[in-house]
Amino acid sequence: MGCCGGRKDSGAVAAKRRWPGCVLCRIWEILEREKTPEGDPCVVIPGHIARKPDPCIYDQFLLMQLGKPVTWDNPDVRIFLNGVEQYTYNLTVGTTYDVEVTVHNSSRDKPANGTAVDIRWIEFGAGGQVRHLIAVAAANVPVWPGTDVVTTKWTTPDTPGHYCIEVELSHPDDGNPSNNRGWNNTQVYAAQSPVARDVRIFNRYPGDCPKVEEGGGPWLRPHRVFLGWAVIGAVAALLATHAGGSHADMAQPTTALAVPLRGLAMMAVGYAAGAVLGLLVESVYAWIRRRSNARRARDPRTDRTDCHLVRIEVDSYRFEDKTGKDFDPMTAFTGVGPLWNARVTPSSFVFQPGEAYRDVLLEVDAPDDAGPDGHFNVNVWQGGVPSGGVTLTVTTGG
Structure with missing residues (x-):
């Protein structure tokens, strides 16, 4: 793996070779973990794929x-x-x-x-x-x-x-x-x-x-804010930091620890900014949809x-x-x-x-x-x- 180092490299060594947050590095780390022992009581099967009687x-x-x-x-x-x-x-x-x-x-x-x-x-x-x-x-x-x-x-x-x-x-x-x-x-x-x-x-x-009962909803969906908008903000901040950091490194030397810390800080800022922006956008969207649905609910349907x-x-x-x-x-x-x-x-x-x-x-x-x-x-x-x-x-x- 180019961004993670060799197969025997530890996660810490791999992180030093490239900017933090490398997706391929994370996937490689998961694949290299030891498998869960058979019979582990913590395995949970989702209900929608469980075999059920009928x-x-x-x-x-x-x-x-x-x-x-x-x-x-x-x-x-x-x-x-x-x-x-x-x-x-x-x-x-x-x-x-x-x-x-x-x-x-x-x-x-x-x-x-x-x-x-x-x-x-x-x-x-x-x-x-x-x-x-x-x-x-x-x-x-x-x-x-x-x-x-x-x-x-x-x-x-x-x-x-x-x-x-x-x-x-x-x-x-x-x-x-x-x-x-x-x-x-x-x-x-x-x-x-x-x-x-x-x-x-x-x-x-x-x-x-x-x-x-017609009308009502949609309501604010937190997963769209914290797992959607916020993650996009964190990734965007990380990419911007990485692009800006390349030019800064050429102008002045930095320590090996400065780049990862700066990247993590910018990811946190980007995550928070994305969450705030997503909360605002999703709230406005839900408010508009609720008003539209409520307006339709006041006019009974004639096709039922x-x-x-x-x-x-x-x-x-x-x-x-x-x-x-x-x-x-x-x-x-x-x-x-x-x-x-x-x-x-x-x-x-x-x-x-x-x-x-x-x-x-x-x-x-x-x-x-x-x-x-x-x-x-x-x-x-x-x-x-x-x-x-x-x-x-x-x-x-x-």
């Missing part, structure tokens, strides 16, 4: 946000009575069922041990907000493609009605908490021409839309979707549940239009102030002849956000 379930809400088709006949949730699988539409009041939930882990590196599985039932409909806890179970899920199945007993309420099962996962070190909630919400009807059934849509915001606006779509998508290499995302999430002519009336509306829910009419023109069953997914968005849905099966006796 417990997950078939999550319709995440898939809808990604623009993917969904089914509300959740492949990871099953209900049994005496060993026979049941639909959520055909449950008897005051009866004990077995609820079985399959929990996955998308991580290939870390098992999801100790995953909490909250199982609830909610009133039938899209966007229903009244939830009742069934059980909280624990799952120990191995790495992908491993799964764990948790089961619990559930006694249905004494009041007749239709029930939707909701499952929500939680883990203290979850790498992706956005794929942890799934619904199982199905209904079956015998075919007639046409099949006409009401679907209840619950209002997620019966009152006013939640306020969105009304939280009471509801949009409904119908399709006949079915999820083919496969694991490992047999699962192909390109085909598994390909949308399918309605098998038969199906429509929802109205397909879009706006909740009125104080309106808790509204029933919409689903009509399916089912064939009179016997044949395979038809599956129809009613998917609901409110305020541009997935609200829920239901899968209806129309049987034709085939």
Whole structure:
């Protein structure tokens, strides 16, 4: 190294051969240090690169946000009575069922041990907000493609009605908490021409839309001052001292210690001057931005979707549940239009102030002849956000 001397030179000797602050000299010194002994307890792994578990379930809400088709006949949730699988539409009041939930882990590196599985039932409909806890179970899920199945007993309420099962996962070190909630919400009807059934849509915001706080910030960022402007000032002062010192050394002799001390002093002065300048510039910039943001916040945006606006779509998508290499995302999430002519009336509306829910009419023109069953997914968005849905099966006796 030209500025640091030979490989065996000490840091002090290297500093005498060149002006202080040589970046290459510092890098060389770090590389020549002894390695940290294995097993040193002071090693800290940053959280953003640590390997984490990712417990997950078939999550319709995440898939809808990604623009993917969904089914509300959740492949990871099953209900049994005496060993026979049941639909959520055909449950008897005051009866004990077995609820079985399959929990996955998308991580290939870390098992999801100790995953909490909250199982609830909610009133039938899209966007229903009244939830009742069934059980909280624990799952120990191995790495992908491993799964764990948790089961619990559930006694249905004494009041007749239709029930939707909701499952929500939680883990203290979850790498992706956005794929942890799934619904199982199905209904079956015998075919007639046409099949006409009401679907209840619950209002997620019966009152006013939640306020969105806009404006504010940006605030002063100290790292830009002390690690940016101040460092630039120190480097600039050092370069200026080095350039000026070369001419001064030619005019009069100096001691070997004078040049480094002068350089360090100028670096300190430059660092302080850069910090003061940076503090002033960053403060003015932040003040200007805050005024601009506050001015925009006083004028409400008109391009935001009304939280009471509801949009409904119908399709006949079915999820083919496969694991490992047999699962192909390109085909598994390909949308399918309605098998038969199906429509929802109205397909879009706006909740009125104080309106808790509204029933919409689903009509399916089912064939009179016997044949395979038809599956129809009613998917609901409110305020541009997935609200829920239901899968209806129309049987034709085939």
